[in-house]
Amino acid sequence: MKKKLGLVSAIVLMLSLLLSACGFSNSKTDEKEAPEGVEKTESQETKKEKVVNLSLANDIPDLNQVLTTDGISFTVLNNVMEGLYRLDENNEPQPAMAESVDISEDKLTYTFHLRDGIKWSNGDPVTAEDFKYSWLRAMHADTSGAYADILYNYIAGGEEFFEGEADASAVAIDAKDEKTLEVKIKSPSPFFLGLTAFATYFPLNEKFITEIGDDKFALKADAILYNGPYVMTEYNQAQGVSLEKNPEYWDKENVDVDKVSLKVIKEQSTALNLYEAGELDRVYLASSDVDSYRDSAEFGTETEFISWFLQFNHNTAPFDNLNIRKAFQLAFDPQILTKTILNNGSEPAYGLVAAGVHGDDGKTFREVNGDLIQPDYDKAKEFLAKGIAEIGKLPSIEILTADDTIAKDTATFLQSEFKKNIGVDVQISTKPYSGRLDAMRASEFQMGISKWGADYNDAMDILSLWIGDPPKGLRGNYSSEEYKQYINDAGDEKDVAKRLQMLMDAEKLMIQEDGALGPLYFEGKAFLQKSNLKNFVTHPYGASIDLKFLTLE
Amino acid sequence: MKKFVVVRLINIVITLFIIATATFFLMKMLPGSPFDEEKLSSLSDEARLEFLAKYGLDQPVGVQYVKYMGNLAKGDLGISYYFKGQEVTTLITDRIGPSALIGTQAVVLGLSIGLLLGIVAAFRHNSGWDYATMIIAVLGVSIPNFVLAALLQYYVGLKWGLLPVAFWDSYSSSIMPTLALSLTVVAMVARFMRNEMLEVLQQDYIITARSKGLGQLTVIIKHAIRNALIPVVTILGPIAVSLLTGSLVIENIFGVPGIGSLFVDSIKVSDYTIIMGLTLFYSAFFILTMLVVDLLYGIMDPRIRINGVKE
Numbered sequence: 107m108k109k110k111l112g113l114v115s116a117i118v119l120m121l122s123l124l125l126s127a128c129g130f131s132n133s134k135t136d137e138k139e140a141p142e143g144v145e146k147t148e149s150q151e152t153k154k155e156k157v158v159n160l161s162l163a164n165d166i167p168d169l170n171q172v173l174t175t176d177g178i179s180f181t182v183l184n185n186v187m188e189g190l191y192r193l194d195e196n197n198e199p200q201p202a203m204a205e206s207v208d209i210s211e212d213k214l215t216y217t218f219h220l221r222d223g224i225k226w227s228n229g230d231p232v233t234a235e236d237f238k239y240s241w242l243r244a245m246h247a248d249t250s251g252a253y254a255d256i257l258y259n260y261i262a263g264g265e266e267f268f269e270g271e272a273d274a275s276a277v278a279i280d281a282k283d284e285k286t287l288e289v290k291i292k293s294p295s296p297f298f299l300g301l302t303a304f305a306t307y308f309p310l311n312e313k314f315i316t317e318i319g320d321d322k323f324a325l326k327a328d329a330i331l332y333n334g335p336y337v338m339t340e341y342n343q344a345q346g347v348s349l350e351k352n353p354e355y356w357d358k359e360n361v362d363v364d365k366v367s368l369k370v371i372k373e374q375s376t377a378l379n380l381y382e383a384g385e386l387d388r389v390y391l392a393s394s395d396v397d398s399y400r401d402s403a404e405f406g407t408e409t410e411f412i413s414w415f416l417q418f419n420h421n422t423a424p425f426d427n428l429n430i431r432k433a434f435q436l437a438f439d440p441q442i443l444t445k446t447i448l449n450n451g452s453e454p455a456y457g458l459v460a461a462g463v464h465g466d467d468g469k470t471f472r473e474v475n476g477d478l479i480q481p482d483y484d485k486a487k488e489f490l491a492k493g494i495a496e497i498g499k500l501p502s503i504e505i506l507t508a509d510d511t512i513a514k515d516t517a518t519f520l521q522s523e524f525k526k527n528i529g530v531d532v533q534i535s536t537k538p539y540s541g542r543l544d545a546m547r548a549s550e551f552q553m554g555i556s557k558w559g560a561d562y563n564d565a566m567d568i569l570s571l572w573i574g575d576p577p578k579g580l581r582g583n584y585s586s587e588e589y590k591q592y593i594n595d596a597g598d599e600k601d602v603a604k605r606l607q608m609l610m611d612a613e614k615l616m617i618q619e620d621g622a623l624g625p626l627y628f629e630g631k632a633f634l635q636k637s638n639l640k641n642f643v644t645h646p647y648g649a650s651i652d653l654k655f656l657t658l659e
Numbered sequence: 660m661k662k663f664v665v666v667r668l669i670n671i672v673i674t675l676f677i678i679a680t681a682t683f684f685l686m687k688m689l690p691g692s693p694f695d696e697e698k699l700s701s702l703s704d705e706a707r708l709e710f711l712a713k714y715g716l717d718q719p720v721g722v723q724y725v726k727y728m729g730n731l732a733k734g735d736l737g738i739s740y741y742f743k744g745q746e747v748t749t750l751i752t753d754r755i756g757p758s759a760l761i762g763t764q765a766v767v768l769g770l771s772i773g774l775l776l777g778i779v780a781a782f783r784h785n786s787g788w789d790y791a792t793m794i795i796a797v798l799g800v801s802i803p804n805f806v807l808a809a810l811l812q813y814y815v816g817l818k819w820g821l822l823p824v825a826f827w828d829s830y831s832s833s834i835m836p837t838l839a840l841s842l843t844v845v846a847m848v849a850r851f852m853r854n855e856m857l858e859v860l861q862q863d864y865i866i867t868a869r870s871k872g873l874g875q876l877t878v879i880i881k882h883a884i885r886n887a888l889i890p891v892v893t894i895l896g897p898i899a900v901s902l903l904t905g906s907l908v909i910e911n912i913f914g915v916p917g918i919g920s921l922f923v924d925s926i927k928v929s930d931y932t933i934i935m936g937l938t939l940f941y942s943a944f945f946i947l948t949m950l951v952v953d954l955l956y957g958i959m960d961p962r963i964r965i966n967g968v969k970e
Binding site: 129130164165167168170173174175176247251252253255321323324325342343344345369370371372373375376379380382383385537538539540541543544547557558559571574578580 | 689690691692694695696697698699700701702703704706710713741742743744745753754756757809812813816817820824825826827828829830832911912913914916917920921924927929
């Protein structure tokens with residue numbers, strides 16, 4: 107009997123130890139109690155605390171702004187920090203830490219004037235030096251991450267600094283005084299102001315990092331300084347973050363929400379249940395749930411700057427033949443793909459640059475450059491016949507795809523379209539995510555389902571991928587001197603209209619004349635959002651959610 | 660006994676070394692790197708290699724292996740690539756708590772209910788109790804736990820509002836994951852216990868005990884259960900290990916920040932140090948549990964002599 111008592115008490119002890127070690131986050135009970143508590147005293151108090159609950163689709167890998175490459179991390183950072191500019195609801199950069207900017211005649215020198223009264227969450231002022239420190243850190247080989255190129259591709263002297271050929275003094279970032287930051291860029295880039303809103307361009311406080319220690323920085327909520335609309339009060343990579351309105355933020359009058367929780371929920375059906383239970387205010391829907399909610403007033407869709415396309419390998423038969431490429435380009439209907447298979451708000455693609463990417467003032471690139479390609483099965487058969495006459499016999503053909511559901515469904519769709527519309531049998535070769543990339547990098551494919559998500563709001567972002575020298579397997583070994591000329595000229599062009607024309611011509615050349623790839627669709631997401639949430643701003647690239655403008659009714 | 664334990668412990672170290680070596684080379688055969696490949700793909704091939712070189716990932720696998728094992732010998736599991744800057748040890752200790760809590764609860768709950776059902780079923784052989792237990796056992800083994808989890812979440816959480824739908828906020832968050840996990844344990848234990856009890860009750864010594872005039876209850880508790888427990892202990896080892904080390908599906912459904920999802924995610928993103936750390940941790944835990952099970956045999960049935968192995 108004694109033994110049994112011992113066993114029982116051991117189990118009890120173990121359980122209680124476990125309980126203390128398992129780290130329940132209590133933030134939710136706080137939030138639940140808070141509004142009740144406030145309601146009771148509402149007669150005395152004037153304002154009710156405004157709380158918004160959202161979810162994140164995965165763990166938060168890291169919040170070190172110069173290292174991170176992850177969309178979820180960008181989203182969190184964008185709400186607790188701020189760059190010189192911030193993107194508004196139309197993805198246009200608006201002055202944020204900077205009050206104004208002077209751009210020189212040659213479009214190469216940017217002089218930013220910082221706003222008065224901008225502070226870090228510890229009360230220290232945000233200075234031009236903080237930007238210089240952070241940008242150099244993001245470009246130095248020892249401290250930088252995979253996004254170093256989003257700075258050194260533009261900032262003069264940056265690339266030499268990154269390669270270790272020049273020291274920091276050679277980089278054209280000059281903190282003239284506390285409030286003035288002068289930056290010289292390599293070539294006229296109309297999207298540069300938008301770049302300063304990107305996480306890698308956020309400022310950092312040197313004193314704080316030295317105090318905390320390089321290896322401890324950004325690992326905990328109190329190991330980061332904030333200068334954005336919110337501060338982070340809790341940070342758990344597996345559970346999510348809690349945000350609170352930042353009392354030191356320069357524009358705090360325009361921040362309506364007091365508390366935001368962003369919790370990690372990986373299962374979409376769970377997120378939906380939580381939304382139904384009123385514990386989440388906004389969720390993204392799985393394709394299978396879209397039809398049951400399509401008519402709801404809370405339903406909506408958004409598209410991202412993610413282009414999916416069928417990349418042909420120009421070095422391998424049969425796609426080294428132009429007519430064969432053109433035949434396959436015309437032989438499927440992206441509309442069927444987005445409507446019946448993806449069913450998630452994705453838009454069919456008739457060009458490469460994603461819908462919504464900036465073009466001319468007020469118009470998107472897609473609007474000005476139009477539909478470059480339309481499915482046409484008769485033409486496709488003609489091209490195919492011509493192509494076969496040229497190469498003799500069609501070899502066996504494979505589509506390479508990653509093994510996630512969406513990519514696989516797309517491959518199956520293409521397989522049936524090719525069979526149905528031009529009578530060609532193709533096989534599907536499925537590889538894991540990075541296996542697909544490896545195979546394409548090694549040019550071991552005929553055609554592959556690829557995607558590209560933009561890092562900045564300009565057609566240059568995606569179009570400049572195909573100018574690699576030597577040509578890259580990942581880009582289908584497409585190589586055209588004319589195309590390179592267009593892109594390089596556009597990079598040097600000061601005149602915005604001429605530049606745009608070059609980019610438009612480049613896209614036309616690549617798709618219509620060279621048949622380099624077949625556009626598939628622009629990725630979209632379907633969501634449900636409670637009707638009391640207003641001005642919920644989402645961005646199609648970089649940080650996907652901006653909570654600064656959010657208001658609660 | 661002492662000698663047995665020492666020999667086993669030495670064997671454990673050798674086994675772990677073999678596991679570490681095999682895992683390391685298998686893992687390195689996975690395509691890709693722990694970094695955002697989509698982003699790296701926009702860099703030139705040299706820039707990409709330079710980036711990997713910063714983390715020593717450009718070196719031959721053999722060199723990387725020797726380095727890793729050297730650090731491992733010093734007890735250093737390294738730093739995660741994906742969760743940049745986080746130590747693997749911290750990540751494991753942070754995540755093991757929730758998984759171990761629901762796992763332990765599921766084992767304790769499953770074991771208690773399973774044993775009870777099994778004993779009652781055997782005792783009331785071919786009665787309503789018996790059939791009910793067998794139905795539960797068949798359902799428990801054939802219904803995947805995520806189906807039960809989804810049903811619990813929808814009805815208990817959403818429709819009736821009795822327990823939190825998901826999240827990891829308070830103790831009540833752990834109840835539904837525990838129930839979902841324990842179903843399989845209940846079923847397995849009940850079935851094993853019932854069969855074993857039926858067999859034991861036929862044994863001569865039970866008849867002897869009864870003929871001594873002992874009451875039913877005393878016979879069952881003192882003589883039958885103890886001998887019927889041995890096979891249950893055998894299956895309990897693996898069950899306990901698999902539950903305590905987390906279940907990916909249950910954790911994802913209920914938003915539990917546990918270790919099961921960490922393991923699967925780390926393989927998806929090729930986070931080498933975490934894959935290694937968790938594999939070693941799981942293996943060590945499993946082998947130690949086996950050792951405990953072996954020792955338990957000796958306590959339950961003195962006829963099983965563990966040091967007899969040597970002779």
